[in-house]
Amino acid sequence: MISFDDILEQKIKTGRYQFKTLVIIGLVEFCDGIEYAYMSILVAIIKKEWELNQQQIAYLGSSFLLGMVIGNCICAFLTDIIGRKTTFTIFTGLSVFLIYFTSICTSYNQMITLRLLFGIVFGTSYPLGYVFITEITEPKYRGRFGYSMGVLFVIGKIYLAFLCILYLEDFTTGNWRGLIRVNAIPVAISFIFSLFFLKETARFYLNQRKYEVAFDQIDTTIEENLKVQGILTEEEKQGLINWQEKQIQINQEQELNKFGILSQDYRYITLRIWILYILANLQNMSIYLLMPFLFASNNSNLNSMLYMFILELIFALLLYVVIDDPNIGGRKMVIGYSSLILVLANASLYFFRQQILFIGLLLIKLACRALFSTLGLVCCESYPLQLRSQGTAIAFGIGKTSSIPSPFILFPLFYIDPYLPFAVMSVLQIVMIIINHMIQDDKTMKPLESHKQD
Template identity: 30%
Template structure:
């Protein structure tokens, strides 16, 4: 039983309950703030362009700085979280996050703002992969997909938070008191920091695999006791099985442990290069359109309300994901969503302003499904010993695309408003081809299974 002891304990003994829900509630504020930031940038970018009279170059650098920071943060997370632990990275990230959001209130010029967005992107890039990884590593396999998708609800709530603040402090898409919005946004940052310090536990799976056996066992017992008042402590046989499981995992991975080489060995190479390309193409597509979204609505004489209406597509996407991700599987969900994404991008390019609002709603619908499902697919594809490294470097590849997107899309947009939709449709088509050939789908299957020889 040692090869599946961890899954057995999670499903049969610890169960899914108050611990996972409490951890979800705290961690979800990371995704809440991520969602808030993206909509805040949609308001901030055109506002700063008008308020500070920014050039296209300055606008592109500003638009790319946040994603460049996300790339740096994802890389830091990837290399450090598998060595020093998930919780430590999360604490460092949330401390910096709170400080940067507060300092944004006092930015006086575009250089300061670029540096702050770069730093904020870095800390968000550190935190985001950890939020999914921590939940995946303590959640029974039957609930893994749904719990990660549920984090997407918090992204939507984060945007609702900015919508409320926008109605209070903004006069339009490109005019208003963005400093007040930033100040209000520091409050959920502070809550996330406090919750992380006092109530988040280190992943027991991580601890046991890093030879901190007793700490891992203590954490497992704490989870069990918190979930169930009648919980019985781990037996000697179960502890022995955990030790045997850890030894087997280390024996299998010992030659490449704690090295990026493990992502490119014969077992992982087919996964890694696809992950990198899929996320690069997806993030370029999503962020290229997100960058021009407020401008295209403004050019079409749409109001702030229309900017918010576009987000409606994310609501049914979340509920569809909650059903489909475990019912049909990760890959099937992605294939259907990406196909629809291609169709709508080409449709907007052809029919332009005639379908722009409905088209963007469907675009957001598809992006939300892809974003949530890809997070699960990537995290499940790698072993615990290097899950953060795999997910972090994959996220970094996507953030590189996000950093490049403004430099590509703004010059194109200001010459031809709808050409970016054609370009993104082509990118999505290549992404679909990669998904069709994806080699693994761990829907409702155990993590960290050794490959049978």
């Protein structure tokens, strides 16, 4: 038998096909970075412009998070039915229309609905990008390609910071409608490219038993990458069929269709990943909801946000170098070090407050960036193909579900003491260190799918 990872390493290799796919998927990730960073700024501006109360701004933040949970559920099951490419193209196209309608929104109720719908689109496309990239890349480069999504996410935030300087006066006033319209351009480009240049993954076709389609896809990919006629031999084709049939048999024995990610072999890693995502999302929301208000109270200008995003990018590029090195980086080590930084940064913010505001928030942002990029890889690497989109998307959804009530928790704590939320987060991140230590398997530079006997 021969696995798809063997074909990927020996014949397909890494080249134009993977980089082209990364650019198309990455454009949406770039826009997701814009949208996620803009969420907190938009809330602060609308609060002042529309004279919203504390409860209304909490609902505004929660509607987006609820939409993300719904989108995660859609991604979990729809992508295994209609495919990765089709799902990506549909929801990328929808996001273009939603950006436009948001730019002409005139009422609070309309904005709540649009934030909910945009959350659904964002929640569907965000985990799908990680699934797509991990399924087409070699084990030795999988971490870097996956982490490139996080780098593009940060670049999107830097792009947003420049737009904020151009369109906004400060964190609470400015032409937010014009800013939104400009953001539709890269999404529209990604949608058009996905229609004509994005291919479905060969792993998806193999799992659907569409073997001839998968073989044709593999042949054209070899030709695209190596500029040679790299036709699979009959022996290789039969080896792939035998391997995939064995994988399907194992999945049936494990009753994956019945229990899914909670089947006996996957339930414990699933629960641990869920806890890590819950804690990471709670920490992330403390930044995105409170940062504009903290900067405003500290009389910081929009340049502070730009400097923070630039430093975040530098950190992301450094981590990109070591993410696939099990001796220096590796998935568990990145999560462990990030959790420790969060414990220390949150505690320092609570005790030293405005004296270290910029440095404290920066450290939290850097650690969160490392966490989310690495957790996305851990999800994709922890499940077989039949469960990959389900496991990844539901983990994202579970994390976001915990974030839905966070505005109703963080803002009351913030109004008691602006730095009290960080004291709470410092304690919670200790739990993350413990859970990460309990995860046994680290698939850094290992095959994405393998049978137990292998």
